[in-house]
Amino acid sequence: MFEYHPLVEETSELRQLAKDHLGEEDFLEITPGYSFYVTLKGDVRPLGFATSCISFIWDATPKIQRLVNPHLEGCSKKIGWLCNSVVHPAWQRRGIGRKFYELRLAELDKEVGYVLISAWVPPGTERANVAGLAERFGFKLLGVVPEFWAGCGCPSCGDACTCGAAVYLRRKPRR
Ligand SMILES: CC(C)(COP(=O)(O)OP(=O)(O)OC[C@H]1O[C@@H](n2cnc3c(N)ncnc32)[C@H](O)[C@@H]1OP(=O)(O)O)[C@@H](O)C(=O)NCCC(=O)NCCS
Numbered sequence: 001m002f003e004y005h006p007l008v009e010e011t012s013e014l015r016q017l018a019k020d021h022l023g024e025e026d027f028l029e030i031t032p033g034y035s036f037y038v039t040l041k042g043d044v045r046p047l048g049f050a051t052s053c054i055s056f057i058w059d060a061t062p063k064i065q066r067l068v069n070p071h072l073e074g075c076s077k078k079i080g081w082l083c084n085s086v087v088h089p090a091w092q093r094r095g096i097g098r099k100f101y102e103l104r105l106a107e108l109d110k111e112v113g114y115v116l117i118s119a120w121v122p123p124g125t126e127r128a129n130v131a132g133l134a135e136r137f138g139f140k141l142l143g144v145v146p147e148f149w150a151g152c153g154c155p156s157c158g159d160a161c162t163c164g165a166a167v168y169l170r171r172k173p174r175r
């Protein structure tokens with residue numbers, strides 16, 4: 001029913017899909033090879049997309065580094081990040097989010113030993129929207145960084161944002 005494609009660049013359709021979940025100042029972290037979008041088979045319209053990248057832990061904000069550093073073993077501090085996961089509301093709960101996790105983790109696992117998520121915890125909720133998916137794929141919640149997105153133009157609360165970031169880490173499963 002669905003077809004998954006490599007995602008290489010930002011388009012206005014993807015921006016439209018993401019508008020309720022990203023601040024105006026945020027950009028889509030599209031790294032070709034680690035990012036995908038989905039359509040109906042034979043169609044061209046994106047129903048959702050997911051991005052990820054590889055970065056150094058010292059490029060993360062100090063609050064994230066403090067949570068993550070004690071868990072990283074070995075000297076390579078290069079880690080994978082799952083960035084945006086967005087599925088159009090009409091197409092949620094059909095396994096697209098799960099497939100996006102599988103596709104990205106399969107690529108990231110070839111390159112790095114750890115993958116990180118810093119997920120938006122929307123106002124009035126306790127958990128990130130991806131909490132269930134993250135846990136199913138073996139991510140452990142390290143903590144929630146309060147007021148993480150202040151000043152980013154949060155889609156729910158604007159510049160007065162107090163939303164937190166749930167920080168999840170997953171170690172590559174040993175084979
Ligand atoms: C989070 C998100 C990407 C998940 O995408 P999705 O395609 O709905 O994900 P899936 O269908 O693979 O699974 C989602 C949940 O639905 C459940 N589900 C899947 N198919 C189902 C079905 N047929 N019937 C009932 N439940 C089902 C899964 O078990 C899963 O539950 P869990 O989260 O408790 O583990 C999507 O909800 C979304 O875009 N949300 C808004 C954007 C957002 O908040 N993104 C995350 C921050 S960047």
Ligand SMILES: [Zn+2]
Binds near residue numbers: 149155157160163
């Ligand atoms: Zn907010």
